[in-house]
Amino acid sequence: MPPRRDGRRNEETRPLSLTFESLARVDGSARFSFGNTSALASVSGPIEVRLAAEHPSEATFEVAVRPLSNVPATESKAIASAIRATLEPSLILTKNPRSLVQLVVQALSPSAKHTWNTTLAAAMINACSLALLNASSVPMRGVVAAVAVCHSITGTILVDPSDDELVDVKSCGCFAFIFADQVGVDDSRSDCVWTSWKSSGGLDEAEILKAKEMAQRSAQTIYRALRKAVANACGLEVDESMTPEEGKSESEESEDKMII
Amino acid sequence: MTETVVLPGDHVPAQHVNLKLGPGLQQHSTSSTTKAEATVIVTRAGELHHSGNRSKWWVESNSRRYVPAAQESVIGVVIQRQGEGFRVDIGGAHSAYLDALAFEGATKRNKPNLKVGSLVYARVSLAHKDMEPELECFDAQSRKAEGFGELKGGFVVRCSLKMCRDLLDPQHFLLPLLGGRFPLEAATGVNGRVWVSAKEIKQTIALVRCIEAADPDDGGMDVVKLKRFLDTLEV
Numbered sequence: 001m002p003p004r005r006d007g008r009r010n011e012e013t014r015p016l017s018l019t020f021e022s023l024a025r026v027d028g029s030a031r032f033s034f035g036n037t038s039a040l041a042s043v044s045g046p047i048e049v050r051l052a053a054e055h056p057s058e059a060t061f062e063v064a065v066r067p068l069s070n071v072p073a074t075e076s077k078a079i080a081s082a083i084r085a086t087l088e089p090s091l092i093l094t095k096n097p098r099s100l101v102q103l104v105v106q107a108l109s110p111s112a113k114h115t116w117n118t119t120l121a122a123a124m125i126n127a128c129s130l131a132l133l134n135a136s137s138v139p140m141r142g143v144v145a146a147v148a149v150c151h152s153i154t155g156t157i158l159v160d161p162s163d164d165e166l167v168d169v170k171s172c173g174c175f176a177f178i179f180a181d182q183v184g185v186d187d188s189r190s191d192c193v194w195t196s197w198k199s200s201g202g203l204d205e206a207e208i209l210k211a212k213e214m215a216q217r218s219a220q221t222i223y224r225a226l227r228k229a230v231a232n233a234c235g236l237e238v239d240e241s242m243t244p245e246e247g248k249s250e251s252e253e254s255e256d257k258m259i260i
Numbered sequence: 261m262t263e264t265v266v267l268p269g270d271h272v273p274a275q276h277v278n279l280k281l282g283p284g285l286q287q288h289s290t291s292s293t294t295k296a297e298a299t300v301i302v303t304r305a306g307e308l309h310h311s312g313n314r315s316k317w318w319v320e321s322n323s324r325r326y327v328p329a330a331q332e333s334v335i336g337v338v339i340q341r342q343g344e345g346f347r348v349d350i351g352g353a354h355s356a357y358l359d360a361l362a363f364e365g366a367t368k369r370n371k372p373n374l375k376v377g378s379l380v381y382a383r384v385s386l387a388h389k390d391m392e393p394e395l396e397c398f399d400a401q402s403r404k405a406e407g408f409g410e411l412k413g414g415f416v417v418r419c420s421l422k423m424c425r426d427l428l429d430p431q432h433f434l435l436p437l438l439g440g441r442f443p444l445e446a447a448t449g450v451n452g453r454v455w456v457s458a459k460e461i462k463q464t465i466a467l468v469r470c471i472e473a474a475d476p477d478d479g480g481m482d483v484v485k486l487k488r489f490l491d492t493l494e495v
Binding site: 022027028044045047048049090092096097099100134135136137139140141178181182183226227230231234 | 268303304305478
């Protein structure tokens with residue numbers, strides 16, 4: 001298997017970085033990065049809602065996306081509505097009717113010129129999940145983790161493509177999975193809630209399924225990283241504390257092999 | 261007592277004839293399984309706790325936003341007089357209603373006269389997701405104030421909800437430590453507000469800064485560090 005430009009394996013993400021931000025004027029906030037692609041999310045809620053946006057049976061869930069530069073425009077609105085649709089299945093909004101759950105996401109890296117950046121969308125979704133876990137005032141039924149996957153023109157499927165890998169791709173997309181006990185089919189712990197798979201020229205079903213499978217495994221790693229971040233914030237050790245270190249040590253091994 | 265970190269969606273092995281679920285847990289009937297038994301899932305991230313006989317389960321976590329629950333003591337600010345009562349901001353999504361007759365010794369003729377902006381220490385008497393919360397400043401059985409009522413003077417500190425719960429714990433070090441240095445009064449609401457009162461302004465400032473410094477949301481100083489910090493405040 002040929003290594004990628006930065007020496008990663010095909011199914012390996014860039015180094016993850018998860019931090020709780022403790023912004024003063026919101027109820028929960030977090031920063032998530034894949035390498036140099038990062039996003040900052042903040043959550044407030046349940047708070048008072050405008051009369052026009054009030055729902056009698058559930059909380060109103062609003063998502064606003066702020067780009068790195070310029071004012072929010074159509075592109076931001078598109079990502080915001082995608083993030084909203086992705087995270088909504090993980091929230092139990094009926095617990096707090098007639099209130100507002102407000103999520104603000106700030107992009108901390110520029111989005112790619114050609115198409116809206118799938119890796120940035122994945123980082124945003126993960127930052128949102130982490131901020132919601134940090135706030136812990138909105139009841140949730142699961143945790144969403146997302147990862148970008150692309151199919152390069154050489155025919156390999158790459159997880160979390162870096163900016164220069166995104167230049168020559170055949171198809172590309174972000175996959176988001178919800179993690180909870182027995183959420184998927186056959187008692188599986190994860191289920192796909194959203195994808196933005198786009199392809200230039202013809203959709204291949206087998207290709208999508210393969211990409212989804214790879215993304216699911218990678219999202220599992222991200223989910224474990226989220227769990228570890230929460231455990232660290234509680235000042236506790238998590239039993240299955242393995243993923244990030246394990247990934248690193250393996251990548252070091254592969255580097256060693258390359259040198260040999 | 262075991263402490264494990266749980267995330268929303270995790271399954272909890274809580275089974276007891278007289279099962280009591282606390283905050284962060286929800287009973288969930290699965291339609292996929294043929295067994296008609298309900299499972300318990302976690303709805304917020306935090307540490308899972310259970311009582312000695314495994315009948316009571318809850319998730320301990322820190323948050324900043326208050327969601328009212330019945331029988332909790334809160335500190336509120338009167339924002340409006342409304343008919344026979346007051347509208348009180350308790351930090352939740354909706355303002356709470358405090359009836360003017362829900363005070364010790366209040367009658368039709370003799371009602372408390374609270375101004376807009378005054379502080380009250382009250383108990384949540386009604387908390388239902390579809391109704392606005394209601395407060396009372398007396399014990400409904402004995403009709404005695406039991407320490408509830410208007411808070412005069414003093415200063416309100418905002419802190420995280422975990423800090424409030426910690427301060428209510430008699431084993432917690434902070435209030436006894438501060439009380440040993442100078443006389444003080446404090447009322448802790450579980451809605452992220454603590455009312456403190458001391459004789460001198462210097463002491464009030466020290467109180468506020470110590471509560472903020474000990475807040476687990478904001479660093480969370482331990483006894484040793486806090487004692488050192490308190491010594492620098494010259495009280």
